[in-house]
Amino acid sequence: MDARAAMRRSVRVAPPPLAARAAVLLLLLLSALPLSLTYTYEQDVFAINGLYTALGSPSLPGWVTNGGDPCVENWQGVGCAASNITSITLNGINLGGQLGNTLANFTSIITLELSNNIIGGTIPDNLPVTIQRFFLSGNQLSGSLPSTLSTLTLLTDMSLSSNHLSGEIPDVFSALTGLINLDFSSNNLTGPLPPSMGNLKALTTLHIQDNQISGTLDVLQDLPLKDLNIQNNLFSGPVPPKLFNVPNFQRDGNPFNTSIAPSPLPAAPAPSPSLSPSTGHVPSKEPTKSPDVTNGNPPASGKHTIWTVKFVGYILVGVVSAVVIVLMVMFCVSKHKERKSKKVFRKSKKDVYPKSKIGREPQRLGEPKIKEVPEIKEHLVKPTNTVGKASNVVSNSSEELKVNASMKAPNVAYNTKEREATLYSPMRGKRELNKILYIIDVGI
The missing domain is CATH 3.80.10.10 (Ribonuclease Inhibitor)
Incomplete structure (x- = not known):
């Protein structure tokens, strides 16, 4: 019996250490943790x-x-x-x-x-x-x-x-x-x-x-x-x-x-937009x-009014500017015409009134009067030579002027309009021109 017991003790397996048991348990826990x-x-x-x-x-x-x-x-x-x-x-x-x-x-x-x-x-x-x-x-x-x-x-x-x-x-x-x-x-x-x-x-x-x-x-x-x-x-x-x-x-x-x-009732009169606000809006509660x-912006009606005023202002400025420009142009044209007419008139006067024989210019238009014409005391002698019709005209004109000068009052001014009419009349001849030149020479 003692031999059998000793044999059994020799065959028995030693138990696993504690560390090995802990490792196995940890592996099982880690494998289940992610899941x-x-x-x-x-x-x-x-x-x-x-x-x-x-x-x-x-x-x-x-x-x-x-x-x-x-x-x-x-x-x-x-x-x-x-x-x-x-x-x-x-x-x-x-x-x-x-x-x-x-x-x-x-x-x-x-x-x-x-x-x-x-x-x-x-x-x-x-x-x-x-x-x-x-x-x-x-x-x-x-x-x-x-x-x-x-x-x-x-x-x-x-x-x-x-x-x-x-x-x-x-x-x-x-x-x-x-x-x-x-x-x-x-x-x-x-x-x-x-x-x-x-x-x-x-x-x-x-x-x-x-x-x-x-x-x-x-x-x-x-x-x-x-x-x-x-x-x-x-x-x-x-x-x-x-x-x-x-x-x-x-x-x-x-x-x-x-x-x-909301839509107004048929019997209710339409309110004036300038006096009555729209339905549902009480003006006393909302100033x-x-x-x-x-x-933040002007209303549509205000914008329209401002735009209209600006537009009318632009039109007025344009009209006034156009009128001023037209008046300036008319003024310049009139001044130009006036200067041109003065030049033509001066030129015509120079052509009509030549200088006298003694170097003096004839009396200008617009002067108050021509000097008095004195009496011609000596008698003009008729030229003996018969040059023609021109000398007879000069002699006759001299005699007429002598008679007229003695009959007229001393302080009578010569009418400039009559002189111009005489100068420009196509019916007057050389005789009248000689008369005028003679009167001017005598007066000067």
Whole structure:
């Protein structure tokens, strides 16, 4: 018996050391640890598979229509926190299709950015309530804004610009008190701004330009806006004065200073536009504002009046200038003609009245009178030679002048008009000319 016991002791195997046991246990833990930390949550996998199918199964690395592990396999544009999908960012990669109806199945998604693609269809009603940044601008989305936007209470940034959205903006902003940036620009939205927009106490940027939104801006006057763009809409009425304190306020392209009034009753007389304001606008509550206060620009009627006044002023200035120029031209022409006529007259006088034999010029036109003609005391002697008819004419004229001089009064002035008529008369002959020359010589 003792021999058998000793044999058994020699065959028994020694137990493994403690370090070896610890190593085996650590390997088992390490092999199981990655599976528990990185395996994507099943509901998120279902949601992303549905989105991929709705987009038309585009060529995206890692993406599949069924199953898969987005967080472990690093699908393109997918961000994870532990086993949950927290962001999907796929901007400007020509995605088509639609958004589908599985977005609400995401359990922890925070950011969804699918801007600048060609995604069509409508915005689904079922949206993930955990979303904070929602960007779908630059696509081909149509239809109206979903009323389920009111459930996105964690939303801080949303851009749905440059799509084909239509209809009125729903009254869904009462609970979106954390919304900071909102962009609905370049769509076909209509109607007034909803009253719940007044609850957006964190809103600093609002872009709603290039739509057909109407009504007034009163709902925005108490918001902490720093960037407000409402260009190219149908806003009317006065602009609240508080909005002029917005650092970047763009408001062109709106019919401000007018109000949309309901159709008047058939029995009611049409109010005079100069005395009665349009219906629905109480002048006692709203003081008259200058163009700079209401719109920053003059109204259309003021612009037209100013333009008309300027146009009339330009016409008057042009007419006065033309009249002055015409008068100056006429004055210059008249002066030129007067000088020319004086030159001609002086030349004609020189030609008609030659100098006398003793070197003296004849009496000028305009002189008061010609000196007295004294009596001729001596008798002129007839020439003995018979030169002809000319000498007889001179002799006869001398005798006539002697008789006339003795008969006339001493202080009779010679009539210049008569002299001119005599000189220019074609019926007078050489005899009359000799008479005049003789009288002038005797008088001088």
